[in-house]
Amino acid sequence: MNIKRLFPFIVFTGLLLVGINGFVSLIAQPKATATVAAVRYQGNSRCYRCHEKPSDFDINTGVTNFLELTEAKDWTSKDKHGSALINVTETPIGKQMLTRLKIKASEIEHQAQCTSCHSNQHWVEKHDDYAGLPDNIIGRESGVTCESCHGPSTQWDLKHSDSQWRLVDPAIKAQHGMTDLRDPVVRAETCFSCHIGNAEQGKVVTHEMYAAGHPPLPSVELDAFIDQMPAHWNSTNTKQDFTHRERYLELNRYVQDSGKIDQIVLNALVAYRTSLQLIVSISDKANEYAWPELGVYDCYGCHHELKSPSWRAQTLPGVVPGRPQFHLWPTTLIALDDASNTQLQTAGSQLRDNLNKQPFGNAKSISNDIAPLIAALTTAIDNKLAARAMALANNIDSKPPMSSSKTDAKLAITALCRLTTTQPDSFESARQIAWAIQSVYRSSQLPDNTAVTSALEQLSKQLMLEFPAGPALPTSTNQKSSQIAVSQYDPAKFQKIIADINSALNP
Amino acid sequence: MPRPLPQLVIFAIIVGVAVALFPTTHPTPVQLTQRNLTSVATNTVSSVDDTNSTSVAHSVGARTCASSTCHGSPRPDTQHANMIRRDEYTIWLEQDPHARAYTDLNSPLGEQIFAQLGLTKNGKVSRGNKARYQSAYNNCLQCHATTIESLGKTGDLETIATEGISCESCHGAASNWRTTHYTTDFTALSTEEKAKQGMTNVGNVWQRTNACVKCHVGSATAEVNHDLIAAGHPVLKFEMSAYSAQMPKHWKTPRGASPTQKHHETRLWFMGQISSLIASLEQLQARANKSSKPNSQLHQVWPELSESNCYACHHDLDQSDTWRPSSTDPLAGHNHLLAINDWYASTLAAIARVEGKAGNKTAQRFAENWQLLTVSMEKTLSPDPGEVSARCGAALSALNDWLTPSSLRTNLLHSEYDHQSLVNLTSAVMQDDNLNHILQNWDRATQTYLALYALSCTQDAEGNIVVSASKSLKTTRDLLAFPHHTDYRFASPTNFKGVLKPTEASANNRTAIRTELLKIINQLKPPVSSDK
Known part of the structure; x- marks a missing residue:
């Protein structure tokens, strides 16, 4: 089956989805009554409340069979992506680049040419909302954020913590802003948008930026890169037994490894x-x-x-x-x-x-x-x-x-x-x-x-x-x-x- | 189900394939060359009025000069002090690389260049490539063979052309003067009258320089462009006095008694600068003009990358202690994307700036026009050819007004710029911002070194060259030289290192070069009188 061929249908279905009242409407046939509210980015802080450390409740109810809930901790303690913005403001190369490109460190948040990859520009743009947050939170909010890859979360952050979310078709999830990173093409395009570039998203390392000191982007062999990235996920095969396993595997089956x-x-x-x-x-x-x-x-x-x-x-x-x-x-x-x-x-x-x-x-x-x-x-x-x-x-x-x-x-x-x-x-x-x-x-x-x-x-x-x-x-x-x-x-x-x-x- | 092909078409295909596969003898580069050489030369000559062929000079070949009693003696004639050496041909043949110019085309490097350009495959010209090959080869022959335009229909064309750069390449086609030039009637003629018969007066430094420059810098029809360099041709970086010093001399060195002879190297250098700059500007203009023509072929390339500084791109991506040209130029006042190749212009432009400040209007105008051209070339990676052409023209006319080359044709000495004034100007150039400007890229620094070397040379009464400040010159040379490797070619100035911060006391190579260059110029300046 060709997923791409299904895409217009999925989009159409998504557009018909309206005023999502709950999972029933997602799982059942959609009703054509209103449009999906615009998806927006809201930063890491909300994710970190659950994804840093599993609670006793999570362990007891089997949520940790599906995911470990230590993703945020792995991200900040092991993964370079998390410190991508500090890379710009704190390293000698980053500082040199800012000087040569005549960018003030205090204005880095408005420099889409840097932040489109090194941070989550969308979050950065509404930085004012976070004015009162303590520094350690700000630190968390910088760098490549959860939403940079998983998608803007205003339309799914509450819903996805329910085990019923597993019953939703990934294509429908995508309509709510959640990127289907198990789809090999979507995943590759997500990574490549920064690691190769995507002018539509403003993610371009120009020669001017290289000349100012940006290290040459290395070539990417995605498998090797993912192998080297500290994993904050379990593949579907290594997940323990979890609620709705059968249906979930069925819905996410096409993306599994084929060698x-x-x-x-x-x-x-x-x-x-x-x-x-x-x-x-x-x-x-x-x-x-x-x-x-x-x-x-x-x-x-x-x-x-x-x-x-x-x-x-x-x-x-x-x-x-x-x-x-x-x-x-x-x-x-x-x-x-x-x-x-x-x-x-x-x-x-x-x-x-x-x-x-x-x-x-x-x-x-x-x-x-x-x-x-x-x-x-x-x-x-x-x-x-x-x-x-x-x-x-x-x-x-x-x-x-x-x-x-x-x-x-x-x-x-x-x-x-x-x-x-x-x-x-x-x-x-x-x-x-x-x-x-x-x-x-x-x-x-x-x-x-x-x-x-x-x-x-x-x-x-x-x-x-x-x-x-x-x-x-x-x-x-x-x-x-x-x-x-x-x-x-x-x-x-x-x-x-x-x-x-x-x-x-x-x- | 596809429609079956008509039988006729099938037949045509079979015939076509059979013809294509039929073992025809593909001409080797040499065969093709000689065959087509004839046609090129014949075409050229036939366009000339044949009835008047006695007055049209054509080449007769170096062999005709090589009699042992004329120019082919195995040893110099020491008995007649006022006569020629008689071993000119022998020296040229045995020692002078010009004699190898044609055979170099068939050297491994020559063959590599043809292959890389896609003109030959396994040493052979492919069927569809003949026209392209011939056009490229004609470009080569302009400088690797005795000038083909001046060949006659003597039947000896191949032999003459394959002599490489021989007698007539520089002295002029000899058909009209070969049998008379040793007579007193001929030697009594003025240089103009000799020129009418086809003899070039290479004794005149300006004319000699022009003869060298037409190949060593290039022209619209004989050019070494970036394609050719990338295929393996060495880059052209000509400087008259240094090249002359390298050339095995087949002439008698004039004695250094007169002031003009005493500073012969200065004259070679200065004439070389002017002539080379004119040729390089004309070439850039021709390249810009050609680029607007449709159907671009091998030699219609724009942007022409060899018009930019080689090392602006060709450097490792190492961050520290770099030798690449600086990306900001306080003198230029603009950030450049790709620094212009100013090998031929940097010295005269710097002198023009100094002269301009001192009130010389024509010099000022050249400096300004060169600056405008620089901006046109550097502000974008694809310069506007129309704008570049116009600004080349303006720079050429300003240069002509400033240094009036027309008067150089007859005068052995430039009226305004004698040795001492050139020393003073060079000294003025090597100060403050100007010196920083020079040390920003290898080309300028090396041209300055070559200028100082020429200015440091004097001839004693015996005609021997004496070099002052030779120790500093040697040190500078070592700092500018490319690292030497025996097993591969290396043409990057990796010794030319150090971030340029004049205030910084750090010992880097560029600081050392600055010190040495200043030592040399200080030795050249006349002692300042101490009475204050």
Whole structure:
């Protein structure tokens, strides 16, 4: 079943939903009498009342079988997202950026270019409501908030604490503002809106911001990133027995894992589409962004010392030398998707021509020239979701696999190793491949292989695959060491390690 | 169900495929070159009035100069002090890299460049690429072969062109003077009369400089653009006195008795600055003009990235202790997105500012027009070509008014700017804000070093070059030089480090460069009289 196809119907249904009086109206057929009140953000404080520590009542009544109710504590004590705004105001890099961009620290709340990702702009905008709150509460309210990902909560904050909420279709929940983060596409788009960018939401790291000191956004392999994020959730499979379990699983079934590699490819398709949509919106918003907005181009295509030969000074096949290209990494892993490969190649020809025609591409036609590629990616994503739905329909009673089978994992890693010979050789592309191998290997039931684990350790070191743990703020030393890793990246060494992995798995 | 293809179409497809697969001999770059070289040269010559062919000079080839009793002697003629060396050809052939200019096209680097530009594949020109290849190759030949426009229809075209940059590339096409130029009748002619027969007076420093600049800086038809550099061509950063010093001399060094000869290097440097700046502005203007034409081809690229400072983009993303150009320029008064490549303009623009302040109106006008051009180029990443072209024109006309190059054609010395006045001006340039401006990017700092080097050279009575302040010059050179690596090419000034804060006492390389440059200029200035 194609969820996307259902979307207009869901929207329509949602619009019909009116004056929600309680769960009955949500679960039963909606009555067409009024419209849903506008959803609004209201900050973390309300969430923290329940999600910091479970009460005896919660434990006794079995709420903690469904969720642990320590999410807020994990967020503030372990997760960097929670301290994202302090990052801007308190770190040397942040302070330097504010100086260079001529932003007063006291006015940071009104700087959408910072807060759209580093905080919850919507909350920040109605900061006055919180004027009387003590500092520790203010601290909690800063950074990436619960609502940044889970959605504005005025229309669901009271309702969702009732176990009946589990009986509501995620699509209906979305109409009330709650983001369905178990939907793989929605989840990826939510993360990517900051980690890649979303001009419609004002989430763009411009070249001006980079030049002022913003660290280069690393490439994203969502699975690896989520693995490294301190989990404040339980997957549906690890939840203990809870009220309405059956119906809940049924409603949320389509989103379950269908194998690591499938998940990785889907994430990669969404990542590429997001990066292209960002370019399109930027070129469309000529009033807000001057073309070319260098932030969307591959950093290392220009930023390299003039050493040759060097991977950063390489010319890709079919590309006029010396022409800046858009970020290279998003195309790395989609090459695994045999089903869409040819279409994507064909659909990408217009974009290649555009960038070859003149340095930075032709702004006037860039939007048109990217369109076929976005359409092809959307088809590929829809096909992936349809295949999953089909697989689930065929195995309606069996638990979907939490991890890849041994054979699948081996095949997937072998295919990933092969990518190094066909994909552009760049630091971020290498990272994409390494993260994917790491994810597949760790989740597989392959017997421990010391050659593979030691190769993965080397990759991790060479490519800085692990981010510093804990909520501590990144320092300029972190930034410097990642830049050193980039300038010292040696494609030959990387390929050697990959070859080692390949031969360890396929002796 | 698709409609079956008509048989005729199927037949056509089969024939087409068969033709495409048929093993035709693809021309190698060399084969194609020689074949098409002929057509290019023939086209050019045939456009000239053939009936009057005696007066149209064409090249006859270096071999015709190479007789051992003329210019091809294995050793210099030491017996006739007032005569030529006689081993000019030998020196050129054995020591001068100009002789390799054509064969370099077929070197591994040359082949890499063609491949990277997508013009050849596995060393061969693909079927659909011939026109593009030929257009690109003609651009190469402008500077890697004996000027093809001046080739005649002698049947020796390939041989002559493949001599690289040979005698006639600089001295002029010799068909009209080859057999007469050693006669007393010819030597008695004025340089104008010799020029009419096709001989370039490279003894005149201005004319010599122009001959070098047409390739070493480039022109509208012979250009090294960013595509070519990215494909592997070395970047062009020409400076006349330094390049002349590097070139194996196939001429006799004039004695340094007269004041003009004593400061020969100063003249080379100053003429080189003027000539190079004119050529680079003309090239920028031509690039801007071409960009507005539809159907952009290989050499119709805009924005042309080589018109920007290389290191504005090409630097690591390291935060500290950087060598990249500063993004704010107190002199420019505007924040720039992409600093302009001011390798050729920085020195004369700085002198123009000093002269302008001292009341020289034409210098002032050049300084202002250069500044306007800078703003046009730097305010956006896609400069308006029309605006850039207009401002290039204005800067060129102002430069022409200021330094009147027309008078340089006949005069060996610039009337206003002799050695001492150039030392004084350079000294004035190297003060306060101007010196900070110079030290903001590697190009300006290096041009200043090269200027000071030329100004530090004097010739003794024997014609030997004596360099003052050689220790400071050496230190500066080491601080500006690119790190040397044997196993790869490295062209970034990573030694040129240090955040520029003049008040800060921290010992960084740029502070050291500042100190050394000031030492050199102080040694050049005449001693200040102590009677106060």
